[in-house]
Amino acid sequence: MNNDEFEARMRALEYYHNLKLLPGTWTVLRVDGRGFSRFTEERFDKPFDARFSDSMVTTARVLLEDFQGLYAYTESDEISVLFPPSWTLFDRELEKLVSLSAATASATFSLACDERATFDSRVWLGVTERDVVDYFRWRQADAGRCALNGWAYWTLRQEGATRAEATGTLHGQSVAFKNELLFARGVNFNEVPAWQRRGVGLYWETYEKNGFNPVTRQPVTATRRRVRVDRDLPMKDEYTTFIRNLLRRTEREEVRT
């Protein structure tokens, strides 16, 4: 067999290499910490730890910047990064995007919190703006559910309940039950910091930067972009409006370029 044939035969067995994101779709890459229930157990405050959240936000920022995303959303041990239909990074190759987003998240988070941690990654595709809104509503609802559960569980544990007792008390119980359980113990869940209940959003904002042109010796202002970290996101229908506005803004910017 000649070398070209051999090369072609081996390359053909890189079987999934040709898989690409469908053209013209909205894309979300979602990374999730591997085995973080155990990883966080000894190392971080429960149910929420500001240092843990800061490391997740740092990781979300790097993903947003490196992959040229439009919006990043983080809650618990996951980060979703949204990309517009026109996104062409790595020629939309699935293997590249999934592996590099997981690698970027793992490396960034590990450096940020000085511990070795790994993330997996997956792709979500949306056809319409409505799909995208539903996606982020879905993840935010998950944040709310997990926060209420986490608060109720760890409040019981701190009272002395065993793992089984706390799980048993909460099993199959309603949102109202968990709210009341907390309230009776001096925790008003509605007053728990918004970043814990609603997650944290990161998006681009423009600002005017004042500078000096050494050639003309004149002061100049330039429009720059920077990432804004929003720890006080709106929720429910207001969050829908917020996401829709982000999508419209992209559309307008794409028309201009």
Ligand SMILES: Nc1nc2c(ncn2[C@@H]2O[C@H](COP(=O)(O)OP(=O)(O)O)[C@@H](O)[C@H]2O)c(=O)[nH]1
């Ligand atoms: N202690 C602590 N744990 C957290 C925090 N945020 C997320 N976690 C943990 O991360 C886990 C994430 O859930 P999941 O991805 O389903 O679990 P995994 O499969 O073990 O990674 C939760 O069960 C929490 O235990 C935090 O701020 N503090």
Ligand SMILES: [Mg+2]
């Ligand atoms: Mg996880």
